[in-house]
Amino acid sequence: MKGKASQNKIYKVSEDVVARDIQGELIIVPITSGVGDLEDEIFTVNETGRAIWDKLDGKKTLREVAQELSRDFEGALEDIEKDVLGITQELLKRRMLVEATKS
Amino acid sequence: MQNDSYVTKTTINKVSFWKNNAPLLGQLDMELTERCNNNCLHCCINLPTDDSAAKKKELSSNEIKRILKEAVSIGCMSVRFTGGEPLLREDFEELYIFARKLGLKVLLFTNATLITPYLAELFSRIPPLEKIETTVYGMKKSSYEAITRVDGSFEAAWRGINLLLDYKIPFVVKGVLLPSNKDEIEEFEAWAATIPWMDEPPSYSMFFDLRCRRNGNKNELIKELRLSPEEGLKVLSRKKDKYIKEMKEFCSKFMRPSGNRLFSCGSGHGGCVDAYGYFQPCLPLRCPDTIYDLKKGSLKNALTNFFPKLREIKTSNLDYINRCAKCFLKGLCEQCPAKSYMEHGTLDTPVEYLCDVAHTQARFLGLLKENEKAWEVGEWKDRIRLFTNRKVLKNRRMQ
Numbered sequence: 278m279k280g281k282a283s284q285n286k287i288y289k290v291s292e293d294v295v296a297r298d299i300q301g302e303l304i305i306v307p308i309t310s311g312v313g314d315l316e317d318e319i320f321t322v323n324e325t326g327r328a329i330w331d332k333l334d335g336k337k338t339l340r341e342v343a344q345e346l347s348r349d350f351e352g353a354l355e356d357i358e359k360d361v362l363g364i365t366q367e368l369l370k371r372r373m374l375v376e377a378t379k380s
Numbered sequence: 381m382q383n384d385s386y387v388t389k390t391t392i393n394k395v396s397f398w399k400n401n402a403p404l405l406g407q408l409d410m411e412l413t414e415r416c417n418n419n420c421l422h423c424c425i426n427l428p429t430d431d432s433a434a435k436k437k438e439l440s441s442n443e444i445k446r447i448l449k450e451a452v453s454i455g456c457m458s459v460r461f462t463g464g465e466p467l468l469r470e471d472f473e474e475l476y477i478f479a480r481k482l483g484l485k486v487l488l489f490t491n492a493t494l495i496t497p498y499l500a501e502l503f504s505r506i507p508p509l510e511k512i513e514t515t516v517y518g519m520k521k522s523s524y525e526a527i528t529r530v531d532g533s534f535e536a537a538w539r540g541i542n543l544l545l546d547y548k549i550p551f552v553v554k555g556v557l558l559p560s561n562k563d564e565i566e567e568f569e570a571w572a573a574t575i576p577w578m579d580e581p582p583s584y585s586m587f588f589d590l591r592c593r594r595n596g597n598k599n600e601l602i603k604e605l606r607l608s609p610e611e612g613l614k615v616l617s618r619k620k621d622k623y624i625k626e627m628k629e630f631c632s633k634f635m636r637p638s639g640n641r642l643f644s645c646g647s648g649h650g651g652c653v654d655a656y657g658y659f660q661p662c663l664p665l666r667c668p669d670t671i672y673d674l675k676k677g678s679l680k681n682a683l684t685n686f687f688p689k690l691r692e693i694k695t696s697n698l699d700y701i702n703r704c705a706k707c708f709l710k711g712l713c714e715q716c717p718a719k720s721y722m723e724h725g726t727l728d729t730p731v732e733y734l735c736d737v738a739h740t741q742a743r744f745l746g747l748l749k750e751n752e753k754a755w756e757v758g759e760w761k762d763r764i765r766l767f768t769n770r771k772v773l774k775n776r777r778m779q
Contacts, residue, residue, distance in 0.1 A: 326386030
């Protein structure tokens with residue numbers, strides 16, 4: 278599942294990780310081997326990543342996610358699309374997201 | 381919103397991670413059973429494997445899961461499964477996977493004898509995210525089993541340890557110093573240094589606790605097995621320069637009188653759930669007055685209402701007030717309500733053995749003069765300053 282992220286595809290959180298919100302901090306905890314390199318490794322997501330992560334619900338395409346964020350943050354759609362693709366690519370590479378089919 | 385990197389690797393063990401916004405519960409200890417398949421001479425907790433009365437009282441799988449779920453809901457990131465021997469639980473695999481899927485890291489304390497290829501494969505596929513910790517009782521069958529008193533336990537433990545190595549499961553080993561193995565330190569440490577995940581030499585148990593539940597028939601034996609303060613010092617200071625350097629750092633941070641308040645150690649900010657569902661402010665403290673029944677209440681209530689009241693308890697024992705409360709060796713001394721309870725059945729009685737151990741070390745370090753008692757030293761801050769400043773002078777000379 279390490280393919281290239283696409284604007285037209287839908288993504289959801291992988292079963293290889295658990296995402297936890299602790300004191301407002303998004304923490305991604307690996308469940309299966311190979312997500313982290315070290316025995317005590319976990320992951321945090323920055324503010325931009327967090328805003329995008331919260332929209333990745335396994336129902337919306339990345340384009341729809343970017344459009345929603347563009348409205349929420351009143352930002353340029355083109356810039357936001359780059360961020361959405363960027364984080365999705367990174368999370369796919371880390372096995373934290375997988376492609377979902379539209380239900 | 382553009383950004384180069386969105387995800388950052390980190391470790392929750394970094395002290396600064398939460399800044400001033402730490403969750404209510406960081407780590408939880410869960411003693412899954414008091415039963416153990418070893419019968420170690422010095423152990424403060426173990427019950428026989430086939431103790432059916434103890435087994436019957438143990439929390440069910442669902443009760444443990446409920447506690448774990450609540451722990452996660454209040455921010456807990458890590459659970460320590462300990463015992464007894466936690467792998468004796470028939471539902472261990474179920475509980476382990478459940479905890480990991482909640483997003484908890486699992487720290488497993490085990491004697492390694494029950495690690496099977498199946499479990500090693502599980503730890504490989506779903507890693508605990510914490511190094512497994514195991515105690516090695518001896519490097520030879522004779523020395524090992526003189527302590528565990530179970531025939532075949534040596535082979536079983538080494539089979540388990542080799543499985544962890546074969547499957548590349550991160551683990552560390554600890555030692556225990558007893559008559560049968562005390563001549564094996566060099567061999568043990570040389571072998572321990574070959575374990576890829578050992579960042580430091582192994583730590584040792586040698587100033588043994590008495591029975592946690594005050595079932596005292598083993599206590600006389602445990603007392604006999606304890607190293608004398610002088611023998612303990614000899615072990616601690618066998619790498620003298622390293623020991624003194626560490627003690628200087630330690631003394632500069634942790635040495636001061638604790639006053640009349642009993643719980644000055646930070647216990648009660650986390651806690652330990654015993655095998656039967658009682659939440660303790662720390663792992664060894666089982667005094668009925670200081671435990672909270674999780675079958676009748678919640679972790680949150682214990683942490684926000686019950687434990688804070690414990691932390692306010694002040695002693696009225698004059699012996700404690702005149703000695704421990706004024707003693708600046710507090711950081712060096714293991715005196716605490718748990719140790720007091722194990723020795724005397726009270727929370728605030730000085731434990732002479734621990735007092736002797738601390739004073740022996742303090743004299744060696746030059747913090748006390750011969751025959752001096754630490755609680756009689758008014759200028760203790762000067763003593764610590766002098767001791768820690770020597771490091772600076774030494775470093776300057778080295779430059």
